[in-house]
Amino acid sequence: MPFVTHTFAGNPLDRASDRRSDADWLAGLLGAAGARVLVMWNGAPLLKDGALVWLDGGLAKQLAADEEHLLFLGLDGGDGVFALDLEGPADPAEGPLEGRGAFGDLRAAAAELPIPDTGLLSTARSLFEWRRRHRHCSVCGQVSKSVDGGWKRVCPACDAQHFPRVDPCVIMLPVIGDKCLVGRQAVWAAGRYSALAGFVEPGESIEEACAREVKEEAGLTVTGVRYHSSQPWPYPSNLMIGLIAEVADTEARPDFNELEAVRWMTKAEARELIEGRIEGLSSPPKLAIAYWLIHDWAFS
Numbered sequence: 001m002p003f004v005t006h007t008f009a010g011n012p013l014d015r016a017s018d019r020r021s022d023a024d025w026l027a028g029l030l031g032a033a034g035a036r037v038l039v040m041w042n043g044a045p046l047l048k049d050g051a052l053v054w055l056d057g058g059l060a061k062q063l064a065a066d067e068e069h070l071l072f073l074g075l076d077g078g079d080g081v082f083a084l085d086l087e088g089p090a091d092p093a094e095g096p097l098e099g100r101g102a103f104g105d106l107r108a109a110a111a112e113l114p115i116p117d118t119g120l121l122s123t124a125r126s127l128f129e130w131r132r133r134h135r136h137c138s139v140c141g142q143v144s145k146s147v148d149g150g151w152k153r154v155c156p157a158c159d160a161q162h163f164p165r166v167d168p169c170v171i172m173l174p175v176i177g178d179k180c181l182v183g184r185q186a187v188w189a190a191g192r193y194s195a196l197a198g199f200v201e202p203g204e205s206i207e208e209a210c211a212r213e214v215k216e217e218a219g220l221t222v223t224g225v226r227y228h229s230s231q232p233w234p235y236p237s238n239l240m241i242g243l244i245a246e247v248a249d250t251e252a253r254p255d256f257n258e259l260e261a262v263r264w265m266t267k268a269e270a271r272e273l274i275e276g277r278i279e280g281l282s283s284p285p286k287l288a289i290a291y292w293l294i295h296d297w298a299f300s
């Protein structure tokens, strides 16, 4: 079945998860002539002329504070593809990487880069953020060690293994007949309306999370849930699960702690929102799954 590949998905590499526990194999790949390494500084990618900048393995090794700052992204044919995590206040593009490009905001870059590149960047950003936040064993508190090219941490004291987390979120468009409900949060750009969203909680199915969030945020009863598509969202590591939520009636009772406003739109109005033809209102950006939820329902 064909499926949609959103921004921040579409990583084209073979992740070689069955081989990446072999440190010698990874070291050989990094040292080989075909190795290439993308760079992020505090979560921002290195770009030049609107494209990702690639370093060779030797330079990346020189610049890495330690081997934990190098992540194995996967294989492109026989070549190893890695990501380098640079930290600290000093801009490396004004130091050791001078002349090679500039570090730019990930979201702005993602709106312009080819989808497969955004998949590589979201993978790298999520893994680097996970490492930053999980340096210690959550069982015993010892400093843990990165293995498997950055995809696992092990505790030298208690042998616990720690894996990068993915946090599932439901994001849904409540619909009934020819109408859908969009909402806005006060922190969003003025006039922006989007789908509703929230985290899936332990012990909850996707459908239950969808029904709970729609009830909490809009006061509406969900009677049916249809899957649309999903999107990795590397802030730091969410998986947005896009849904169309059939609701029982149009008696919305929004929770104004979560939403500043909601509004019902007909399909014709939702199409105008998507096309930017409603004065003072705007849709989510195209790189967000919410745009495609509204778009695909409105044009169905």
Ligand SMILES: [Zn+2]
Pocket: 137, 138, 139, 140, 141, 142, 155, 156, 157, 158, 159, 160
């Ligand atoms: Zn431990």
